[in-house]
Amino acid sequence: MKVITVREKILKANSQAARENRARFSRKRIFVINILGSPGAGKTSLLERFAQTGGIAFSVMEGDPETALDAERMEKAGASVVQIITKGSCHLDANMVQAALPRSDLDGKDFLFVENVGNLLCPASFDLGEHIRIVVLSTTEGADKPFKYPAAFKTAQSVILNKTDLLPYIDFDLDLFNRGVAQVTPKAKVFSVSCRTGEGIDELVEWIKKLKK
Amino acid sequence: MKVITVREKILKANSQAARENRARFSRKRIFVINILGSPGAGKTSLLERFAQTGGIAFSVMEGDPETALDAERMEKAGASVVQIITKGSCHLDANMVQAALPRSDLDGKDFLFVENVGNLLCPASFDLGEHIRIVVLSTTEGADKPFKYPAAFKTAQSVILNKTDLLPYIDFDLDLFNRGVAQVTPKAKVFSVSCRTGEGIDELVEWIKKLKK
Numbered sequence: 229m230k231v232i233t234v235r236e237k238i239l240k241a242n243s244q245a246a247r248e249n250r251a252r253f254s255r256k257r258i259f260v261i262n263i264l265g266s267p268g269a270g271k272t273s274l275l276e277r278f279a280q281t282g283g284i285a286f287s288v289m290e291g292d293p294e295t296a297l298d299a300e301r302m303e304k305a306g307a308s309v310v311q312i313i314t315k316g317s318c319h320l321d322a323n324m325v326q327a328a329l330p331r332s333d334l335d336g337k338d339f340l341f342v343e344n345v346g347n348l349l350c351p352a353s354f355d356l357g358e359h360i361r362i363v364v365l366s367t368t369e370g371a372d373k374p375f376k377y378p379a380a381f382k383t384a385q386s387v388i389l390n391k392t393d394l395l396p397y398i399d400f401d402l403d404l405f406n407r408g409v410a411q412v413t414p415k416a417k418v419f420s421v422s423c424r425t426g427e428g429i430d431e432l433v434e435w436i437k438k439l440k441k
Numbered sequence: 442m443k444v445i446t447v448r449e450k451i452l453k454a455n456s457q458a459a460r461e462n463r464a465r466f467s468r469k470r471i472f473v474i475n476i477l478g479s480p481g482a483g484k485t486s487l488l489e490r491f492a493q494t495g496g497i498a499f500s501v502m503e504g505d506p507e508t509a510l511d512a513e514r515m516e517k518a519g520a521s522v523v524q525i526i527t528k529g530s531c532h533l534d535a536n537m538v539q540a541a542l543p544r545s546d547l548d549g550k551d552f553l554f555v556e557n558v559g560n561l562l563c564p565a566s567f568d569l570g571e572h573i574r575i576v577v578l579s580t581t582e583g584a585d586k587p588f589k590y591p592a593a594f595k596t597a598q599s600v601i602l603n604k605t606d607l608l609p610y611i612d613f614d615l616d617l618f619n620r621g622v623a624q625v626t627p628k629a630k631v632f633s634v635s636c637r638t639g640e641g642i643d644e645l646v647e648w649i650k651k652l653k654k
Contacts, residue, residue: 266479266481267589268579292589293589294589294590297585297589346589347562348480348560349506349531350563368581372510373480376510376559394611397606424611424612
């Protein structure tokens with residue numbers, strides 16, 4: 229019982245910081261997208277594609293348990309980026325984002341992409357103050373993931389199915405995936421993309437541009 | 442500070458239950474392997490291959506946040522299996538394993554494989570009473586993972602690099618992977634396998650057989 233109480237306190241404190249973040253983002257007219265997904269699903273590759281495609285003025289926060297490897301990738305791609313190292317912690321929280329904001333360059337930007345720690349479970353419980361969430365699932369992870377990890381999918385406004393270029397070489401049950409999305413997160417907008425080939429990226433970029441009006 | 446105290450209490454209680462489990466496994470002469478990895482890394486596929494290859498008398502515990510899909514797969518493969526549904530919790534703990542033991546058929550078995558929840562972070566902190574850990578990483582997750590998720594790799598006696606059949610179709614930096622393993626978990630035995638084609642499975646099975654003497 230005590231653990232549950234502490235968890236509730238943590239989540240309550242997080243919600244307060246998330247509300248502060250959201251108010252701040254709205255004042256600055258920045259639309260914030262929290263990106264969830266397993267390790268290696270392609271979250272950073274997606275942001276590299278956004279930088280390459282152009283048309284979105286954005287800044288990035290990278291969350292990782294260790295290393296600044298993802299921030300280095302984003303810098304190479306020409307994006308403005310801040311790295312948050314969680315020191316092993318399994319998710320970002322609203323206070324981490326708040327603490328990183330002074331280092332973040334939001335001038336002239338329309339969007340802030342917050343790439344969460346690679347984890348399909350814990351990040352789902354923590355509101356960062358974002359406006360929407362998207363979850364990136366790669367075809368190689370298997371089609372059963374919406375059923376097995378529903379929390380991340382339930383709270384996402386969009387599901388990005390990445391690595392479609394590998395479909396000819398794997399056994400991905402597209403029907404099972406579609407049934408999982410329909411059951412767990414029926415209102416989510418689904419995009420199929422390949423960050424490797426660029427397939428499907430333009431359509432996704434057009435959808436994102438329309439989010440901020 | 443309070444959170445840290447609660448965390449320490451949780452880990453201390455877990456260690457006690459893990460010691461009890463290990464003593465019980467030793468009395469029953471069962472060698473227990475805790476399998477860690479991201480969602481979709483191929484943990485269940487590896488166990489399906491072990492069932493198919495034969496030569497190991499084993500039982501399985503499947504840990505998932507939701508669904509009994511993995512247990513159904515193991516049953517189809519002809520293995521003795523118990524499903525633990527964590528109801529969203531991000532890792533197995535020693536008490537969950539202890540509670541599942543009465544349902545587990547260990548008679549005449551040499552090994553118990555405990556497939557942890559798909560998560561490269563939280564399961565690393567919880568001793569289940571296993572004798573060794575192995576971590577499964579798929580090539581499609583990227584070669585930087587040992588650097589970015591060191592905790593899981595540090596405590597593993599073996600690293601299984603799965604989905605080698607997809608290497609021709611992706612950009613996997615084998616040198617970076619090798620450097621990561623050498624830095625983070627230099628004593629771990631590395632196996633390269635493809636659960637899809639069966640490549641490398643025989644060598645891994647031979648290694649596992651020798652673990653119980």
